[in-house]
Each structure stands twice: as C-alpha cells, then as structure tokens.
Amino acid sequence: MKGARPLQVLIVILLLAAAALAGCGGDSAALPVTDTDEPVSDLTLTIVEDTYIEGGSAEGFALNKQVAGDELRVEIAVSGAVNLKALMFELDFDPALYDPLAVEMTGALDPSGGEIIEQALALDKFPGYLAYGQLLPRPQDRDGFTGDAVLAVARFALAPDDAKATASVPVNRRSQGPLDWNSETSEMSWYYHLSGDFNQDGYVSVADVTPIGQYWRESSGGGPFPMSDRVSQVDYDSNGEINMADFAGIVRYLFTGVVFGYRIYGSTDAGDYPTTNDGPNGSGSVLLGTVELDDATGGGPDRKHFTFTVEEPIAGAYYWVRLYDDEGNEGTPSTIAGGP
Ligand SMILES: [Ca+2]
Ligand SMILES: [Ca+2]
Numbered sequence: 080m081k082g083a084r085p086l087q088v089l090i091v092i093l094l095l096a097a098a099a100l101a102g103c104g105g106d107s108a109a110l111p112v113t114d115t116d117e118p119v120s121d122l123t124l125t126i127v128e129d130t131y132i133e134g135g136s137a138e139g140f141a142l143n144k145q146v147a148g149d150e151l152r153v154e155i156a157v158s159g160a161v162n163l164k165a166l167m168f169e170l171d172f173d174p175a176l177y178d179p180l181a182v183e184m185t186g187a188l189d190p191s192g193g194e195i196i197e198q199a200l201a202l203d204k205f206p207g208y209l210a211y212g213q214l215l216p217r218p219q220d221r222d223g224f225t226g227d228a229v230l231a232v233a234r235f236a237l238a239p240d241d242a243k244a245t246a247s248v249p250v251n252r253r254s255q256g257p258l259d260w261n262s263e264t265s266e267m268s269w270y271y272h273l274s275g276d277f278n279q280d281g282y283v284s285v286a287d288v289t290p291i292g293q294y295w296r297e298s299s300g301g302g303p304f305p306m307s308d309r310v311s312q313v314d315y316d317s318n319g320e321i322n323m324a325d326f327a328g329i330v331r332y333l334f335t336g337v338v339f340g341y342r343i344y345g346s347t348d349a350g351d352y353p354t355t356n357d358g359p360n361g362s363g364s365v366l367l368g369t370v371e372l373d374d375a376t377g378g379g380p381d382r383k384h385f386t387f388t389v390e391e392p393i394a395g396a397y398y399w400v401r402l403y404d405d406e407g408n409e410g411t412p413s414t415i416a417g418g419p
Contacts, residue, residue, distance in 0.1 A: 121172075122142060122144070122153060122170050122171070122172040122177070123170065123171040123172070124140060124142050124155070124168055124169075124170055125168060125169040125170075125171070126140055126167070126168050127167035127168060127169060127210075127212070127284075127285055127286050128286070129165055129167045129212070129214075129286050129288075129289040130163070130165050130166055130167045130168070131163075131165075132164055132165050132214070132218055132289060133162075133164050133218045133219055133223070134162055134223075135160070135161070135162050135163040135164045135165065135223050136160070136161045136162070136163070137157050137158065137159055137160040137161070137163055138158050138159025138160075139157070139158050139159065140155065140156065140157055140158075140168070141155075141156045141158070142154070142155060142156075143156055143229070146237075149236060149237050150180070150234055150235065150236060150237065151177055151234070151235040151236075151237060152232060152233075152234055152235075153170075153232065153233040153234075153235070154229045154231075154232050155168060155211075155229065155230055155231045155232070155233065156227070156228065156229045156230070157224075157227065157228060157230055158227045159227065160223075160224050160225055160226055160227070160228070161223075161225050162222060162223040162224075162225060163188070163223045163224045163225070164188075164214060164215045164218035164221070164223035164224070165188075165212065165213065165214035165215070165218060165223075165289070165292070166188065166211075166212070166213050166214070166230045166231060167210075167211070167212040167213075167214070167285050167286065167288065167289070168210070168211055168212075168285075169208065169209070169210045169211075169285060170208070170209045170210075170211075170233065171207060171208060172207055172208075172209070172235070173207065174206035174207035176237060177235040177236070177237065178235060178236040178237075179201035179209045179233065179234075179235050179236075180234040180235060180236055181199065181233070181234050182197075182199035182201075182209070182211045182231055182232070182233045182234075183231065183232050183234075184197050184213050184230065184231050185228070185229050185230060185231065185232065187224065187228035187229060187230055188213060188214075188215060188223075188224050188228075188230055189215060189224070190224065193215075194216055195213050195214070195215060195216075196212075196213065196214050196215075196216055196288070196291065196292050196295060197211070197212065197213035197214075197231075198211070198212050198213075198285075198288050198326045198329065198330075199211045200285060200329065200330060200333055202330070202333060205333065205334060209233065210284065210285035210333070211231060211233070211285065212285050212286075212288035212289070213230065213231060214288065214289065214292040215292070216292060216295040216296070217292070217293065217295050217296075218292060218293070219293060247334070247335060247404070247408065248335070248336070248337075248338065248402055248403060248404040248408045248409065248410035249273050249274065249332065249335045249336065249338075249402060249410040249411055250356040250357040250410050250411055251274055251331075251332065251335075251356065251411060252356065252411070253272075253274035253315075253328075254272050254273050254274045254335075254356075254402070254410060254411040255272060255356070255411045255412065255413060255414065256269055256270055256271070256272030256413055256414070257269065257270075257413065257414045258398065258399060258400060258413040258414050258415070258416040259416060260398055260416035260417045262392075262417070264388070265388055265389045265390075265392040266386055266387070266388045266389075267343070267386070267387050267388075267389070267398055267400070267416060268384065268385065268386045268387075269341075269384070269385055269400060269413055270306050270307070270382050270383065270384050270385075271312065271372075271375065271377075271382060271383035271384070271385070272411075272413075273332075273335065273336055273338060273402065274315065274328050274331075274332050274335075275287060275315065275328035275329050275331065275332035275333070275335060276312070276332075276335075276336055277289075277290040277291060277312060277313040277315075277325075277328070277329070278290050279309070279312060279378060279382070279383050281336050281337065281338035281339075281372050282334075282335075282336035282337055282338070283328075283329060283332045283333050283334060283335045283336050284329075284333070284334070285329070287328075287329050288326070288329065290309070290312075290313045291313060291321060291325055291326065294310050294313050294321040295321055295322075296320070296321060296322065297310055297320070297321045298319060298320045298321075299319035299320070300319070301319060302319050303317045303318075303319055304319060306382060307377075307381060307382055307384070308380070308381065308382060309377075309378075309379070309380055309381055309382045311382055312382050313325060315327060315328030316328075336404075337404050337405060338372060338402050338403070338404055338410075339369075339371060339372065339403055339404060339405055340369055340370050340371035340372045340373075340374065340402070340403065341369065341370045341385060341387075341400040341401065341402055341403070342366060342368075342369050342400065342401050342403050342409065343366070343367045343368050343369065343370065343387050343398070343400050344360055344364045344365065344366060344367065344398065344399050344400070344401070345364065345365050345367050345389065345393070345396050345397065345398050345417075346360075346361060346363050346364040346365065346396065346397050347363065347393060347395065347396050347397070348361065348363050348397070349397050349415065349418065350363075351363045351364040351397070352364075352397065352399055352412065352415045353399075353401075353412050356410070356411040356412070357409075357410070357411075360401075360409075367387070367389060367398075368387060369403075370385050370386075370387055370400075385400075387400075394419075395417070395418060395419040396417050396418075397415055397416070397417045397418050398415070398416050398417045399412045399413050399414070399415050399416070400412070400413045401413070
C-alpha cells in the first residue's frame, strides 16, 4: 500500500486485512470506517532489533490502516511469530497529515493475560516520528508468543504539525558523572553517564526500553545500585528499583546522544571549568586527548567505564571530561577533579 491511492481502494484492502487477522487471533474490535476525501499517505514501519530479544522471531510485520472520522487507526500485526517476547518499532509519517494520539497494546503478546511492559514515545519536539515498545517482563526467564496477532494499535488525529528536530549531545544535569583522578598514576577514570541511554550505545531511543524489561522490578534492597553495575545506568531516578518511573529517562531525553566519546580537558585554573552544561571551556583549558565510546571497558552486565592517562601532568592541574558528538558539539561536563 504505497503512495496516495484512492481511499476507497485502500479501505477495501484494510478490511480484507482485518478480516484475515480476525481469524488468526487478533482481538481488536473493528471501528466504523467512513469515507473522506482526505489523502492517506503511507506510514513507514521500522522494526527495532530488540523485538527479537532472547531468541524470538517472526516471518513479518504489517500495518493495517483504517480511517474513522477524523482519526487514523493503525494496527501493527505480526505473522509467523515464534517465541516472540517483544515488539519495538518506529513509525515515520508526514506530520502535516497525522498527529499521534496514543499507542495501545492488544494484550496478544501474552495470551495468559499477564503483565506486559509498554511505552510509547511521541513528542511534540519530534513531529513525524513515533516509537513504541512492549515486552514481557524479564524475557530471559520465560517463553514468548507464537502465532499471528495484532499486537498494538496506534491512533492518529488527522492534523498538522511542525518540522522534525535532530539529535543532540546531552546538556542535562543528570548526564553529569563523577571524575576520579589518581595523582600517583596520573590516571583519570569515570563511568558512562548519558541519562536515558540504558543500553549504553550512545543514543537514547526506543531500544532503551529493553534493559528496563530485563531488570524489571530488580531492587538494590535500599539506596542506589552500585555505579559499577549496569543496572545503575537503567535506574533513571536512582531510587534502587527498576519500574515504570524509569521510562521517564527515555521520554525526557529521546534522541539525545549520537555520542562519539569523551574529550579530556585540563587547566591550571579551576575557572576554566565550564560554568554551564552547554557552555564553552575557558580560554586557558587544553584538550589533552579523546576517548571513544568503543574504548570503554565494561558493557554487558557492567556499566561502561573509561580511563585516560595524562602523559605530562602539571602539578595541581584540574581535569574534566565532556561527551561530544559527530558535529563536535560538547555536552555536560563531568565533575572537576585534580587541583592542589
Ligand atoms: Ca541507547
Ligand atoms: Ca528507578
């Protein structure tokens, strides 16, 4: 169903698709479909790789679209699923035509009626883009869905919006981490801090829903998790438990990142440390080197960790590191370390 075809042709196709799904376990109720002269342009569905977490697979995914009054209803259907434990997708659409209202799961992913984690991401600052994830809690410990079903329904108002924004390096306070300086070895070290980037790939996206599911309901037993443990990165609000509240990190910082790594700065004057998270380094600061995200130790079950050795340290100098992106923009600095 590509291009702006006459709507009546489209509706016939949609009804056929809905009928086929109804016989295959899809449980979504049919909405009354009304004629309209509004053009219906395509939505582009991208299935995110984490859909296939823990051995899940599927033959295919399809969008089934219906226009009902001034609302567009889009079913996301899977066919030939085997042991499927998640559905994560991105939808790109023309924001001049569609304004997202909601995405709702059908419950089909768990036929036993158990809990399903879900999160929809459609933000005013990123028009034309919607991301959504649902997954079974702790997918590593259980079986998934097998068969054909409608897994989610997205609803859009037929309404205008603005242009899509681009990704940016983090400049938020929550992305600030502590920097350690060892004056004996002239080595600095720090843990990865990019708020919302729970899978530590340098970018906040719908795939960051997955670690929440993997650590679902995990508790520290009191207080924050140890910073060396990856779960501390997933615990957005640092309350020592992984739950719904931690989705806020993805919602708040969606598209933050595209991070290359860290730039390492030094100065003999503490006044060169940036005064704001997006502010410049002082004129006396020196770029000592860079560390790429891929240079980290850790990853997997551990929080990413970085080290940098200063070749010719100056006694009493101050140090800090900053994330930077592919355009050279610099983000939130670490805390300042060193000094007399
Ligand atoms: Ca990420
Ligand atoms: Ca938490």
